[in-house]
Amino acid sequence: MECQTFYRSHTCGELRMAQAGQSVTLAGFLDNFREVGAGLGFAVLRDFYGTTQVVCESEEMVKTFKGLNKESTVQVTGVVRERDSKNPKLPTGDIEVVPQAVTVLGRCRHNELPFQVNRSREADEAARLKYRYLDLRNPEVKKNIVLRSQVVAALRSAMIDHGFMEITTPILTASSPEGARDYLVPSRKHPGKFYALPQAPQQFKQLLMASGFDKYFQIAPCFRDEDARGDRSPGEFYQLDMEMAFAGQEDVFAVLEDVLPPVFAKYGAYDTASSAPFLRIPYAEAMEKYGTDKPDLRIDLTVTDATGLLADCGFEPFAGNTVKAVVVSGFEGTRKQIDKLCADVEVQAGNKAYWFRLDENGELVGGIAKFVQERKAAVIAALGLEPGCFVGLSAGKKGAAQKTAGVLVKALGAFCPNHFKKEQYAFCWIVDFPMYEIGEESGELEFCHNPFSMPSGGLEVLRKAAAGAVDPLAITADQYDLVCNGVELSSGAVRNHDPEIMVEAFQLVGLGEEDVKAKFPAMYNAFTYGAPPHAGIAPGVDRMVMLLAGEESIREIIPFPMNKNAQDLMMDAPGFVTEAQLEELHIKVTEVAE
Incomplete structure (x- = not known):
């Protein structure tokens, strides 16, 4: 052109x-x-x-x-x-x-550049972020931002084609307890009061449903003051936020199962993506079978419970604990490679991994083999072992054993190409999440995920739990996660649109009706005027593009990302402001750590 x-x-x-x-x-x-x-x-x-x-x-x-x-x-x-x-x-x-x-x-007035533009990805990350405008001149870096634009345009077009209306929601709003730390914005006109940047448009999109809008979406900016990791950027991120009135879980699934596969197949590094319907896996099953609620279905390895088989084998770390096993056929790793793999698993899981093998002669060898020799036949039969099989093991309290087994599955899958069909996008839904959990820090009953989710069983099951007839930890929620290649793309739920059910749900965690009114006044009041049943979800745009680009770090697909310490090295943010600015906002800085 x-x-x-x-x-x-x-x-x-x-x-x-x-x-x-x-x-x-x-x-x-x-x-x-x-x-x-x-x-x-x-x-x-x-x-x-x-x-x-x-x-x-x-x-x-x-x-x-x-x-x-x-x-x-x-x-x-x-x-x-x-x-x-x-x-x-x-x-x-x-x-x-x-x-x-x-x-x-x-004219470029610098004889020496911070790095060679066409090799900027080899440069130190701090230099790349400080001189991001040079980094972005590299065609290899620029193509990810172009991809992001194309994907967002495709998602927007597909949602409009499905009858959704794009509506923007406020950026300055009230602080609300949604799980992460808020970014606070002081109010000049209202001394001592603060706005908060939205962690998500959660309440606003539910209020839109209560307002009579039928299908809403937006490419929504979200703000959370949380630490960075490979698939999460500190500060801000974007999601394909959507909500549907008079809809349930299956309606949400149908939309995303129609919208996402064509986008992934067209723009992805791999041209194969799961077709509808995606596999649905209950949370409890996912933890037992894959050791995680974010399974990578490209890996064909699964977890077997070996507690009854090995807990009393005489190996001390197994005694009185849950034991999980991951069996790998055709394993060809050396002892040095196995030791490194186990060390990597321990770093990631915070828990040791163990192992043994069934060699080509049908003998149990290596690792903890001596502790299972006496029950060799039972072990081979129970685990379905054949000569050449490797068995990775984890032990501990149930949650720790599951988590370590899940890390083992990923590590062994990555090590064994015959068990890892990498070049595809494998989607699944994780469903039936627990409504409540015991908080690690508080030791008290807390919401497991989204407090706005509808409990499976509704008001009746909550009342039974309040009366002691049902264990609150056994209550599941009409909540779901979308997972692709081991990455959680989004969480969603059928919403709790009934004030009576909402109050009952919060009472189980020690919060009464007045607390609900105080924390969520707009939503509670809106629902008292009659709200339609509604459901929604919000796939992360940044994570989606990261998967499509085949990148390991989410910063590679964000035009101007912060570093791991939530700093913008290019703009020198966060930074100090003048005393005059602070006075206008009625703020005094009492101590600043250098």
């Missing part, structure tokens, strides 16, 4: 043999220049669309380019001609431009 503007007639990725002989004007960054002889040199001009070679055949033109630092922006007017030495790897590799005039549009 031609790009007729004041500065250029064509882009740097556009010219072909069809334009040979034409006079053209290009504009872009000086990617490179090399002088190969007296009055002869080659420049490479780069813009958003690609690169074009410019051949200088006069001392004057060579001198012009030699006087420019790399990354200067220039305008070149010249004639297109066929190259003597073609480059089949480049779309513009059949042609070159012989310049007649060169105009410097923006």
Whole structure:
């Protein structure tokens, strides 16, 4: 496509043999220049669309380019001609431009760059984030941001096609207890009071359903003051937020099972994605079978409970504990590789992993084999072992044993390509989450996930739990997670739209009706005016694009990410403000840790 503007007639990725002989004007960054002889040199001009070679055949033109630092922006007017030495790897590799005039549009005033732009991904991350505008000039970095734009456009189009209306919700709102720390914004007009940036549009989208809107969505910015990790950026993130009135779990599933697979198949690093219906796995089953509520279904390994088989085998760490086993057929790892794998599992799980093997002669060897020799036949039968099998083991309290087994599954899957069909997007739904749990810090009954979820069994089961007839920990919620390749893309739920049920649910965790009114006044009051049943979900856009791009770090697909310490090194944020600003906001900083 031609790009007729004041500065250029064509882009740097556009010219072909069809334009040979034409006079053209290009504009872009000086990617490179090399002088190969007296009055002869080659420049490479780069813009958003690609690169074009410019051949200088006069001392004057060579001198012009030699006087420019790399990354200067220039305008070149010249004639297109066929190259003597073609480059089949480049779309513009059949042609070159012989310049007649060169105009410097923006001079780079630095002789040394912080890193080579076309190799910026090899640079230190701090340098990349500080000079992100240079990092983004690298086509390999830029393509992830282009992908993000394409994916967001595709998601938006698909949601509109499904009858959803895009509605934006407030950024300045009230602080609410939704699980993570809020970012607070002081109010100038209301001394001592604060707004909060929304952790999610949760309450607003439910209020939209109470307002009579039927299908809502937005590409929603969310803000949480939490630590970074590989699949989570500190500060802000974006999600495909959606809600449906007069709808339940199956309605939500049907929409996402129709919207996501085409997007993943079209834009993903892999061209295969699960088709509807996605596998549905109850939470309890996921923990038992995969050791996690985020299973990677590309790995065909599963967890077997070996407590009855091995807890009393004489190996002390197993005694009185839950024991889990992961059996791997055709395992070819060396002792050194096994030791490293177990060490990596311990680092990730915080719990030791153990092992033994059944060798090609049918003998139990290695690891803790000596403790299971006396029950060899039972072990082989119970675990379905064949010669060449490796058995990874975990032990501890049930939760710890499950978690370690889950880490073992991932580690062994990654190590054994015959058990890992990597090049696909494998989706599943995790359903029937516990409504309540015992808090690790408080030791008291707490909501397990979203307090706005509808308990399975409704008001009746809550009243039975309040009367002591049902264990609250046995109550499940109409809540679900969408998982892809071991990454949780989103949580969703059928919402608790009935004030009576809401109050009863909160009373089990020690909060009365007045507490509910105080914490969620708008939603509670709106529901007293009659709210429709509704359900929703919010897949993370950043995580989606990370999967589609095949990146390990979420920062690679965010235009201007913060570092792991929640700092924007480019803008020097967070930063200090003036005393005048603080006074206007009625704030006094009493102590600042350097």
